[in-house]
Amino acid sequence: KAGVTQTPRYLIKTRGQQVTLSCSPISGHRSVSWYQQTPGQGLQFLFEYFSETQRNKGNFPGRFSGRQFSNSRSEMNVSTLELGDSALYLCASSLAPKNIQYFGAGTRLSVL
Amino acid sequence: GESVGLHLPTLSVQEGDNSIINCAYSNSASDYFIWYKQESGKGPQFIIDIRSNMDKRQGQRVTVLLNKTVKHLSLQIAATQPGDSAVYFCAENRNSGYSTLTFGKGTMLLVSP
Numbered sequence: 001k002a003g004v005t006q007t008p009r010y011l012i013k014t015r016g017q018q019v020t021l022s023c024s025p026i027s028g029h030r031s032v033s034w035y036q037q038t039p040g041q042g043l044q045f046l047f048e049y050f051s052e053t054q055r056n057k058g059n060f061p062g063r064f065s066g067r068q069f070s071n072s073r074s075e076m077n078v079s080t081l082e083l084g085d086s087a088l089y090l091c092a093s094s095l096a097p098k099n100i101q102y103f104g105a106g107t108r109l110s111v112l
Numbered sequence: 113g114e115s116v117g118l119h120l121p122t123l124s125v126q127e128g129d130n131s132i133i134n135c136a137y138s139n140s141a142s143d144y145f146i147w148y149k150q151e152s153g154k155g156p157q158f159i160i161d162i163r164s165n166m167d168k169r170q171g172q173r174v175t176v177l178l179n180k181t182v183k184h185l186s187l188q189i190a191a192t193q194p195g196d197s198a199v200y201f202c203a204e205n206r207n208s209g210y211s212t213l214t215f216g217k218g219t220m221l222l223v224s225p
Contacts (some may be wrong), residue, residue, distance in 0.1 A: 004155075033211050043156075043201065043215035054212035056210045090155050097211045098144060 001027055004093050004104035018079040021107045025072050025093030032074040033101060034066060037088040041104045046089075049074055050097055078109075086111045124222045131192045133219045135202035136183040144205035147176060147187045148214065151198045159187070159200075189221075197223045 005024040013019050013049055025032050033047040045058040049068035066076040072093075088108050092101035123133050130193040136144075143164040148156035162169045162176045162185075169176050175188040186203050199220050 006150075006155075033213070035213075035215075042217050043213075045212050045214070048211050050211075056208075056212050058212075092156075094211055097206060097209055099211070100146065100158055100161055101175050101213065102158060103148070103213060104154075105155045 004102055006091050006092055006097060006107050007105035009105065011109045013081050013110065014112050015081055015083060017081050018077060019109060020075055020077045021089055023074045023091030023104060026102055029093035029095055030072050031070065031094045031097050032068055033092045034076050035090045037090055078080060082110045083111050085109065116199045122220045125192050127166050127192060127194060127223055127225050129192050131189040131221060133200050133215050134185045137204050139206055140183065140217065142204040142206050144218050145178060146203045148201045148203065149198045150201065156201060161164060192223050194225055197221055
């Protein structure tokens, strides 16, 4: 069974631009969560989706948004990029909430 | 705010030794804990989990111990191998219906041949 797939793997953007990251969960998994990983802040929770509904949101500004589609694939969007948004963005999927979360390899975003 | 923290940022061991990575958590409402391993350039890889109704759980070469009295979690790796070298994170899921994980800062495990 294929693991969590995140695309693209690497992105370079400039300040002010927007970006969309994609996540395909493990087949059959309906819960998708997003995390931001930086050297200074570690792994921080962004969003959690289940059955196309955002169930929980972390402490991030409104520039960070996301959605989940009927096939459980998820996207997250960051608008008006700032230098501090440079990070590894990780997606994790699980069968259902409070089950084991399996992570993708992440998307490395660099904002110049 | 409440968070999951790690006592040792770096742990260096010899191949064949047993390794113990510790984690302190502050939220007594947390009911689910997971250990992840992250190698350079990769996403976190699930190692083992434990729910708050258990004190100990064993996997292949790994054991997780949970002490709810002192809010402490540990990961024991038996016969550590060079391939175990990575950053290890503990994560807690608070007593809610959500999947949200709160991660510790991580411990780097270095295994020398």
